Amino acid sequence: MLALIDLASLLTPEHLIALVTLTALEIVLGIDNIVFIAILCARLPKEQQAKARRTGLVGALLMRVAFLMCISWIAKLTTPVTTIDAFGHEIAPSWRDLILLVGGLVLLFKATKEIHHSVEGGEHALTAGRGRSFGIIVGQIMLMDIVFSIDSVITAIGMAESITVMILAVILSMVVMLVFAGRISDFVHRHPTVKMLALSFLLLIGMSLVAEGLHFHVPKGYIYFAMAFSLGVETLNIVGKSKAARAKAAGPDTH
Numbered sequence: 671m672l673a674l675i676d677l678a679s680l681l682t683p684e685h686l687i688a689l690v691t692l693t694a695l696e697i698v699l700g701i702d703n704i705v706f707i708a709i710l711c712a713r714l715p716k717e718q719q720a721k722a723r724r725t726g727l728v729g730a731l732l733m734r735v736a737f738l739m740c741i742s743w744i745a746k747l748t749t750p751v752t753t754i755d756a757f758g759h760e761i762a763p764s765w766r767d768l769i770l771l772v773g774g775l776v777l778l779f780k781a782t783k784e785i786h787h788s789v790e791g792g793e794h795a796l797t798a799g800r801g802r803s804f805g806i807i808v809g810q811i812m813l814m815d816i817v818f819s820i821d822s823v824i825t826a827i828g829m830a831e832s833i834t835v836m837i838l839a840v841i842l843s844m845v846v847m848l849v850f851a852g853r854i855s856d857f858v859h860r861h862p863t864v865k866m867l868a869l870s871f872l873l874l875i876g877m878s879l880v881a882e883g884l885h886f887h888v889p890k891g892y893i894y895f896a897m898a899f900s901l902g903v904e905t906l907n908i909v910g911k912s913k914a915a916r917a918k919a920a921g922p923d924t925h
Contacts, residue, residue: 688832689838692836693839693842696840696842700730701897703727703730703815703847705858705868707722707723707727707811707851709784709858709868709869710780710811711723712858712859712865714807722808722811724848726808727847727851728844729811729812730844731844733815734819734840738823747765747769748764751764767885770817770879774877775876776813776817777873777879778876778880781869863904863907864908867904871897
């Protein structure tokens with residue numbers, strides 16, 4: 671049974687292990703949220719980007735905590751709302767499925783649009799970026815926060831038996847993300863190839879959300895392994911280019 675616990679009960683080995691494990695998982699699950707926020711905030715003036723990132727992440731934190739406090743309502747989201755006969759197969763979507771489906775389609779649309787702007791480049795992408803207001807960007811971030819938050823909270827419900835542990839794990843993971851979001855965002859935008867890779871990650875995550883919404887389970891471990899492997903290869907490319915640039919700057923070898 672899910673319940674609130676006091677501090678003394680929280681310090682038991684069982685709850686501490688659950689807290690550490692769930693915090694680490696929430697950080698991993700929050701990476702896609704950070705990438706999405708970093709990509710959107712890049713379309714704002716430089717002086718507004720940090721504020722938009724903080725607003726988006728604080729909004730995600732508040733949504734997660736609010737959803738955890740409405741635990742019985744969140745549990746009902748997994749209950750089928752109707753039955754659809756599609757090509758001889760019965761599909762029974764829940765509200766969670768519909769939210770993930772819509773969220774995945776929005777993510778696919780946004781990632782595809784951003785890739786188009788990046789490929790077009792030049793004045794077209796720059797003008798498109800300047801036309802976005804702070805409110806519109808934050809609104810888009812909050813919309814996707816709802817999708818990511820519901821998925822995150824349902825994962826938390828399956829891993830812990832205490833609401834206190836869940837809330838602390840969410841808060842700790844968000845603090846970590848607030849600390850590193852700016853650095854991640856700056857790194858992404860300093861390296862155009864990393865930005866394109868990040869957009870590809872968003873396409874992958876969007877497809878996985880659509881698949882989940884249609885009851886095709888895609889193990890998240892596969893997705894995160896593919897992301898980590900791709901990022902590792904790109905890191906080697908960046909290191910290699912940096913060494914080549916330094917060697918070129920140093921001049922020809924005089925042996």
